[in-house]
Amino acid sequence: MKTEIDYAALGVFLFFFVLVTLLGFVAAYWRRPKTLAHIDEWGLGGRQFGTWITWFLVGGDFYTAYTVIAVPALVYATGAFGFFALPYTIIVYPFVFAVMPILWKVAKDNNYVTAADVVHGRYGSRGLELAVAATGVIATMPYIALQLVGMAAVIQALGLTGELPLIIAFLVLAFYTYSSGLRAPALIAFVKDVMIYIVVLVAIAIVPFKLGGYGAVFQAAQAAFEAKGSGGILLAPAQMVPYASLALVSALAAFMYPHTLTGIFASRSGDTIRKNAMLLPAYTLLLGLLALLGYMGHAAGLKLSHNNDVVPALFQTLFPGWFAGFSFAAIAIGALVPAAVMSIGAANLFTRNFWKAYVNPQVTPAGEAQVAKITSMLVKVGALLVIIYLPTQFALDLQLLGGLWILQTFPALIFGLFTRFFKAKALLIGWAVGFVVGTYLAWSDGLKPLHKLVYGDWNVTLYVGLIALTLNILVAAILSLFLPADRPLEKDLQAPAT
Amino acid sequence: MSPIWLLLILPYIGLLWVPFYNHADPEFLGFPFFYWYQLAWVPITSLLLFFVYRSLQRGGRISHED
Numbered sequence: 001m002k003t004e005i006d007y008a009a010l011g012v013f014l015f016f017f018v019l020v021t022l023l024g025f026v027a028a029y030w031r032r033p034k035t036l037a038h039i040d041e042w043g044l045g046g047r048q049f050g051t052w053i054t055w056f057l058v059g060g061d062f063y064t065a066y067t068v069i070a071v072p073a074l075v076y077a078t079g080a081f082g083f084f085a086l087p088y089t090i091i092v093y094p095f096v097f098a099v100m101p102i103l104w105k106v107a108k109d110n111n112y113v114t115a116a117d118v119v120h121g122r123y124g125s126r127g128l129e130l131a132v133a134a135t136g137v138i139a140t141m142p143y144i145a146l147q148l149v150g151m152a153a154v155i156q157a158l159g160l161t162g163e164l165p166l167i168i169a170f171l172v173l174a175f176y177t178y179s180s181g182l183r184a185p186a187l188i189a190f191v192k193d194v195m196i197y198i199v200v201l202v203a204i205a206i207v208p209f210k211l212g213g214y215g216a217v218f219q220a221a222q223a224a225f226e227a228k229g230s231g232g233i234l235l236a237p238a239q240m241v242p243y244a245s246l247a248l249v250s251a252l253a254a255f256m257y258p259h260t261l262t263g264i265f266a267s268r269s270g271d272t273i274r275k276n277a278m279l280l281p282a283y284t285l286l287l288g289l290l291a292l293l294g295y296m297g298h299a300a301g302l303k304l305s306h307n308n309d310v311v312p313a314l315f316q317t318l319f320p321g322w323f324a325g326f327s328f329a330a331i332a333i334g335a336l337v338p339a340a341v342m343s344i345g346a347a348n349l350f351t352r353n354f355w356k357a358y359v360n361p362q363v364t365p366a367g368e369a370q371v372a373k374i375t376s377m378l379v380k381v382g383a384l385l386v387i388i389y390l391p392t393q394f395a396l397d398l399q400l401l402g403g404l405w406i407l408q409t410f411p412a413l414i415f416g417l418f419t420r421f422f423k424a425k426a427l428l429i430g431w432a433v434g435f436v437v438g439t440y441l442a443w444s445d446g447l448k449p450l451h452k453l454v455y456g457d458w459n460v461t462l463y464v465g466l467i468a469l470t471l472n473i474l475v476a477a478i479l480s481l482f483l484p485a486d487r488p489l490e491k492d493l494q495a496p497a498t
Numbered sequence: 499m500s501p502i503w504l505l506l507i508l509p510y511i512g513l514l515w516v517p518f519y520n521h522a523d524p525e526f527l528g529f530p531f532f533y534w535y536q537l538a539w540v541p542i543t544s545l546l547l548f549f550v551y552r553s554l555q556r557g558g559r560i561s562h563e564d
Binding site for chain 2: 080083086087090091093094097098101213214215216217218233234235240241243244247248270271274275277278279281284285288289292
């Protein structure tokens with residue numbers, strides 16, 4: 001890694017950063033609402049985003065900046081195993097297509113803003129609502145922190161030292177999110193996604209050309225793994241089941257997060273969501289090609305102190321300064337979009353399912369918007385403090401646990417859309433069992449995502465989240481047999497026919 | 499429940515049955531089978547979704563308005 005300042009790179013970077021900052025503030029006037037002082041407007045952009053805006057927004061906040069840094073880093077370090085992100089981001093879409101339009105409709109018909117709103121309406125249970133809301137908030141916090149890690153990686157590569165650049169970038173983000181709400185990341189996502197597409201397409205065309213073609217890239221990577229004695233460009237037999245379980249469970253968890261659900265709830269119609277399920281895989285193709293940058297790092301013979309440096313170092317080595325600056329700007333702006341949507345999603349949860357539920361049930365829509373705005377600020381400041389004062393590994397570990405935790409809300413949120421069999425108390429106990437057992441297993445394994453189940457001389461290694469979710473569903477199903485029916489609150493009590 | 503929905507199970511089978519594609523051969527444009535096979539599922543999944551979408555529309559099960 002070079003660390004002296006390259007002024008061409010820095011100039012291009014600053015130009016784009018200032019551009020999106022202006023966009024963020026202008027966004028308040030984009031598709032002008034009558035007033036932004038309403039949580040539907042501030043927190044969901046007025047539920048009127050059509051197919052293209054949703055495509056950019058969800059693409060921008062599901063495929064995060066951290067992804068751009070971390071997936072190639074994982075592939076660089078472990079080889080084929082890091083590719084689980086590819087099957088994961090393919091099989092998520094049939095699920096989105098089949099389930100999310102139904103969830104959207106329930107939210108739209110009842111003016112729900114969050115997943116916990118949906119659960120509360122469906123089961124009439126404050127306890128289950130609180131479990132879903134709290135899980136959403138704590139799973140989102142480390143995720144925001146990791147966006148900062150992605151941003152810090154490129155800011156360092158530009159040769160800027162210290163924490164000040166990161167703090168400035170984040171404060172700017174906090175202010176325009178405060179004033180414009182979800183419209184800001186939606187508008188910025190256009191710029192960011194186009195930039196990322198340009199960067200990746202140039203990289204996958206030019207880099208192999210400089211390194212002697214894809215065949216050579218794969219050979220160089222295999223040679224590097226053999227020299228290292230671990231990893232490889234194919235999975236070891238023992239990695240196959242973990243690979244599949246990680247892909248499946250990640251796909252189930254992906255749209256339980258507040259930021260991805262915010263993108264769903266902000267859509268104009270169920271049809272918008274269906275079309276997006278067909279169109280969003282374009283980003284998956286991009287992600288798969290991006291992952292190959294990890295192998296290109298080996299082919300280019302990079303010597304790295306951190307795996308996370310593979311993408312910035314590769315761009316610095318192979319691109320002219322101005323294009324490296326453009327790439328870094330794309331990644332840094334790529335951190336702003338998900339960080340903004342995540343903080344909005346967490347703020348919506350706090351406002352609706354804590355403030356309105358327990359502090360001030362009479363709060364007006366304008367009051368809700370105000371609480372959400374302030375909360376979004378606090379959430380971002382919290383994430384910033386975590387990154388500055390705590391080791392990065394802490395955020396990484398928490399993010400891993402966050403995936404496990406958010407997955408435990410799946411039964412509560414999704415099952416009720418299709419059946420009345422599950423009862424609130426049973427789901428709440430199932431959630432607690434999955435949460436506690438999953439956390440304990442991950443913790444006792446030294447915060448590793450994979451757990452080995454041993455039964456006599458038979459054993460299998462699975463993603464911890466899958467074990468926890470299975471327990472969660474089993475407990476919820478068995479207890480539901482013995483519990484009386486719940487009393488739902490909402491108008492629409494019919495599980496929609498499909 | 500229309501049987502057309504069953505098409506959406508195919509990507510799960512194709513991608514979660516890992517032993518089927520954890521091989522280097524046949525290579526394609528320098529890509530080992532493991533890589534191009536998984537990448538190929540991206541357009542295939544999009545097409546399957548499109549197919550299901552169109553047939554649901556024709557069957558009047560979904561509309562632009564919902």
